[in-house]
Amino acid sequence: MNWRTFSTPLILIWLLLTLSQSARTEVSLVTPINVPKNLVHAKAIVVPDDFEKIQEAINNATEGSRVLVEAGTYYENVVVNKSISLVGECRRSTIIDASARSHVVTISANNVLLSGFTFRNGSMGARSYYGINVCNVDNSYISNNTIIGNFVGIKLGDKLRGATGHVIRNNNITKNRYGIFLDHSDGNIISGNIVSANKWNGIELAWCEGNVICANTISTNKAYGLEIYVSTPARHNVIYHNNFINNTFRVSVSGYVNVWDDDYPSGGNYWSEYTGVDLYGGPYQNATGSDGMGDTPYVIDGYNRDRYPLMNPFYPTPPMANFTYSPEQPYAGETVAFNASKSTSNGGFITSYTWGFGDGGAASGVLATHVYTSIGTFTVTLNVTDNQGLWGIQTKSVTIQKLANTIFVDIRYIIAGMVVFVLFAVVLMYFRRIKRR
Numbered sequence: 001m002n003w004r005t006f007s008t009p010l011i012l013i014w015l016l017l018t019l020s021q022s023a024r025t026e027v028s029l030v031t032p033i034n035v036p037k038n039l040v041h042a043k044a045i046v047v048p049d050d051f052e053k054i055q056e057a058i059n060n061a062t063e064g065s066r067v068l069v070e071a072g073t074y075y076e077n078v079v080v081n082k083s084i085s086l087v088g089e090c091r092r093s094t095i096i097d098a099s100a101r102s103h104v105v106t107i108s109a110n111n112v113l114l115s116g117f118t119f120r121n122g123s124m125g126a127r128s129y130y131g132i133n134v135c136n137v138d139n140s141y142i143s144n145n146t147i148i149g150n151f152v153g154i155k156l157g158d159k160l161r162g163a164t165g166h167v168i169r170n171n172n173i174t175k176n177r178y179g180i181f182l183d184h185s186d187g188n189i190i191s192g193n194i195v196s197a198n199k200w201n202g203i204e205l206a207w208c209e210g211n212v213i214c215a216n217t218i219s220t221n222k223a224y225g226l227e228i229y230v231s232t233p234a235r236h237n238v239i240y241h242n243n244f245i246n247n248t249f250r251v252s253v254s255g256y257v258n259v260w261d262d263d264y265p266s267g268g269n270y271w272s273e274y275t276g277v278d279l280y281g282g283p284y285q286n287a288t289g290s291d292g293m294g295d296t297p298y299v300i301d302g303y304n305r306d307r308y309p310l311m312n313p314f315y316p317t318p319p320m321a322n323f324t325y326s327p328e329q330p331y332a333g334e335t336v337a338f339n340a341s342k343s344t345s346n347g348g349f350i351t352s353y354t355w356g357f358g359d360g361g362a363a364s365g366v367l368a369t370h371v372y373t374s375i376g377t378f379t380v381t382l383n384v385t386d387n388q389g390l391w392g393i394q395t396k397s398v399t400i401q402k403l404a405n406t407i408f409v410d411i412r413y414i415i416a417g418m419v420v421f422v423l424f425a426v427v428l429m430y431f432r433r434i435k436r437r
Contacts, residue, residue, distance in 0.1 A: 088116030
């Protein structure tokens with residue numbers, strides 16, 4: 001039999017099988033907000049299942065790995081020298097205890113995620129050991145931890161280089177000597193933390209600028225709620241929506257100019273010793289009716305004042321997600337446009353919009369589009385996150401219809417039918433050729 005007899009049908013079969021495989025493939029390029037890209041979809045290493053010690057797990061991890069630590073007390077001094085995600089099972093019961101030998105955790109790599117632990121017992125004695133020591137690297141995300149019993153709870157940078165782009169959010173930093181210390185570190189976000197009952201200052205800034213310090217409760221610290229020493233200037237930091245409550249001393253900034261409110265109507269900080277009244281409102285506090293802000297500024301020194309001191313402690317309100325889509329009755333194969341521009345923040349601003357379309361697809365941004373390839377009802381989820389780390393969700397059901405007078409058939413079935421047809425044609429040609437002989 002001549003090979004040319006089957007060459008064309010075989011090529012067609014190969015092409016059809018290739019198309020069938022392509023039809024089954026879906027690709028998603030969406031990366032979660034605030035998580036370094038190299039950490040997405042990483043394989044998890046579990047402590048103590050895979051390795052008994054946290055440091056052993058880190059040593060055996062590759063860039064982008066996730067190290068998950070089950071509840072328990074680990075007597076270690078951990079060094080995170082790779083871009084990984086280190087996550088504890090529960091901040092109350094997943095404890096790293098340094099036994100006053102060194103820093104509890106040292107971060108010496110960029111793009112580290114650290115969450116879900118208690119870091120304790122660095123040292124508050126003659127040796128200055130920290131709960132979390134961030135060594136001259138950038139872009140870590142430190143959230144939902146308790147830091148207690150250290151010389152400094154969280155230390156960013158030092159005089160050699162500093163640290164930039166870090167987010168310190170929703171941590172409880174208590175009973176250390178210093179709560180948070182920023183040294184030669186610019187452009188970081190300190191938000192939503194409880195910084196309380198520390199033996200000296202709650203927050204200290206030295207040689208740094210451009211940091212955002214917002215929505216923290218800074219209370220009952222034995223010295224200053226926030227301090228800038230005269231010999232270590234810190235300027236142009238933005239400090240608002242914090243609760244300064246019953247610290248031994250309020251704040252001391254040594255005349256270095258910083259920003260103490262988020263303008264009107266967002267407002268400034270709550271100061272427990274503020275004695276002003278709220279009879280008027282408006283940007284100049286001269287309009288009829290109160291607005292929750294004092295009518296007179298809270299004066300820190302001759303160069304620094306909170307123009308809109310809050311009359312009550314600030315408790316952040318999550319943003320409200322809200323979206324529309326069109327067309328309202330979409331068909332399979334039709335592009336559906338989603339719009340989240342009606343979402344609103346409360347006392348902050350929205351920093352991210354993430355979408356889930358209910359069929360495995362996802363996207364990010366205020367505006368998004370998606371094409372559904374099959375009919376049915378899908379739950380679309382919009383998650384918005386604001387600059388304070390708060391989030392809000394809205395879900396809606398989207399029903400995808402078939403076109404009138406149209407029967408929808410899965411492309412794989414069509415391809416399978418074509419393959420069967422070609423095979424039948426090949427067999428038929430073969431028997432005809434035999435019959436001719």
